[in-house]
Amino acid sequence: MIRLENVTHAYGDRVVVDDVSLELSEHRIGLIGANGSGKSTLARMFNGLVVPDTGRVLVDGLDTRRHVREVRRRVGFVFSDADTQIIMPTVAEDVRIGLRGSGLDRAGIEERVDAILARHGLADHRDHPAHLLSGGQKQMLALASVMVTEPRILVCDEPTTLLDLRNVRIITETLRALPQQVILLTHHLDTLTGFDRVLVMDAGRIVFDGGPEAAVEYYVDLMERRP
Ligand SMILES: Nc1ncnc2c1ncn2[C@@H]1O[C@H](COP(=O)(O)OP(=O)(O)OP(=O)(O)O)[C@@H](O)[C@H]1O
Numbered sequence: 001m002i003r004l005e006n007v008t009h010a011y012g013d014r015v016v017v018d019d020v021s022l023e024l025s026e027h028r029i030g031l032i033g034a035n036g037s038g039k040s041t042l043a044r045m046f047n048g049l050v051v052p053d054t055g056r057v058l059v060d061g062l063d064t065r066r067h068v069r070e071v072r073r074r075v076g077f078v079f080s081d082a083d084t085q086i087i088m089p090t091v092a093e094d095v096r097i098g099l100r101g102s103g104l105d106r107a108g109i110e111e112r113v114d115a116i117l118a119r120h121g122l123a124d125h126r127d128h129p130a131h132l133l134s135g136g137q138k139q140m141l142a143l144a145s146v147m148v149t150e151p152r153i154l155v156c157d158e159p160t161t162l163l164d165l166r167n168v169r170i171i172t173e174t175l176r177a178l179p180q181q182v183i184l185l186t187h188h189l190d191t192l193t194g195f196d197r198v199l200v201m202d203a204g205r206i207v208f209d210g211g212p213e214a215a216v217e218y219y220v221d222l223m224e225r226r227p
Contacts, residue, residue, distance in 0.1 A: 001025045002046050002075070002153065002183075007055035009041055016041045017052070018204035024183065026196035028176075030212060031185045032219050033201035034226075039157075039185045042201065046155050046183065047075035059153070076151030076180075080158035082138035083131075091117065091133070091141055092126045098149045112148060120144040120174070136167030143174065153181045160188050189216045 002024040009017040016038040024046075033039050044050035045057045048064035048071045057064040059071045079085050088094040095113045104112065117123045120140045125133065130141060139159055146154065156175065160168040172191045175182050184191070192198055198215035200208035200222070208218040 001060060003058040004045070004052075005055050005058070007042075007045060007052040007057060009038075009045070009050060009053050016204050017045070019055070020204075020206055021055075022199070022206065022209075024181075027181055028195040028197070029181075029183045030192040030195045030198035030215070031183065031201060032187070032189065032192070032198060032215065034223065037201045038204040039201050043155050043157050043183065043185055044077075046153070047072050047077050049077065073149070074151055075153045075155060076146035076149060078139075078143055078146055078154065078156040078159050080161045082135070082142040082162075085142040085145070086130045086138060089129060089131075090126075091122055091128050091130055094130050094141060095145050095148050098145050102149075116144045116148045120147075121170075134167075136163055136170060139163060139167065139171055140174070143171070147178075151180065153183065154178065155183045155185075157185045158187065159184075160186065160191065189219070192216065 004020050004022045007017055007020045008015065020042065031039050031043065041050055045052055045064065048068040051065050059074055062070050064071050086094050088097055092113055095116055096109060099109050099112060117126060120143060122137065122140060122144060125137065133141060160171050163171065168188055175184065192212040195212045198210065198212045199206050200215050200219045202222060208215050
């Protein structure tokens with residue numbers, strides 16, 4: 001479980017996360033809000049990519065300031081631009097690199113790589129140059145490379161923003177089917193249908209916390225009232 005206690009973060013003198021306290025235990029959690037409202041900064045605190053200026057973030061009781069390795073093992077992070085996440089030349093290599101230090105032997109590693117590629121529709125692209133994949137396939141690879149490390153929680157920061165409608169659906173369905181807890185930041189509001197909880201962020205604060213329909217209604221209303 002992720003717990004935030006009076007968390008604040010500023011870039012220079014600009015406060016972008018403003019005294020947020022949360023307990024995130026639901027299976028499917030959405031985080032929505034206008035551009036620049038602080039969602040990514042908040043989400044990056046969930047796995048220690050950003051540490052709070054004040055307050056603390058605990059993952060299963062581990063403080064992200066002091067236990068960054070253990071926290072990263074528990075909390076996987078998927079970015080919106082898969083190109084920034086894919087680091088190896090081929091599909092299989094990119095997945096395999098996540099298993100460094102896993103303690104698995106060579107055969108065990110290949111078995112795990114094959115299984116995860118099959119699950120993400122990439123089995124036929126095993127030795128394919130990663131940079132030649134389509135946008136949708138790249139996002140699947142980015143997801144596969146995180147999932148192979150078997151995180152318990154997955155944070156996805158706008159994973160469908162750069163994708164066409166078909167791939168938005170594929171990624172959304174893939175995320176829905178995961179047994180892991182998923183925290184999804186998105187501007188595709190319809191992907192939140194059936195979620196357990198949706199948070200609306202505005203100017204660094206959580207301004208709504210509830211079910212998906214009510215949260216989307218609140219957010220749309222908030223945006224319509226903006227000059
Ligand atoms: N590394 C950084 N250095 C300085 N300012 C930053 C940095 N990262 C984000 N910001 C600023 O902090 C504010 C919040 O950004 P953040 O990315 O957290 O918002 P967001 O809600 O995720 O936005 P979007 O929906 O556009 O992704 C923005 O004004 C942004 O320009």
